[in-house]
Amino acid sequence: MQVLLVIHLLIVLALIGVVLMQRSEGGGLGIGGGGGGGMGGFMSGRGAANLLTRTTAILAAAFMVTSLLMTILAGGRTEPSSIVDTPLIPSAPSSGEAQPEPAVPNEPAPPSVPVQ
Secondary structure, three states: OHHHHHHHHHHHHHHHHHHHHHOOOOOOOOOOOOOOOOHHOOOOOOHHHHHHHHHHHHHHHHHHHHHHHHHHHHHHHOOOOOOOOOOOOOOOOOOOOOOOOOOOOOOOOOOOOOOO
């Protein structure tokens, strides 16, 4: 479970990085902000955009898969894992022990009416 969580967090960080590298409509943090070759001439602007789009799709799919796997693995637990999940009333004693009868509250006295 911990290994899957670490993989999930690495995918999340990579996904954040890839999304921030993509070119926005305003050219904010994106590559090729002024309409150049992008990434120092390594690829054309269109090729880099296609690579980043495909990388985003792959990382998003991996994020979904790891999220589902962690949900399935966490759903198999039967013991309470939180203080909120623990019952307030202790469980019933074993069948061999007798349970004491609950105390019945006394009935209140009727209100007294003053005589005039």
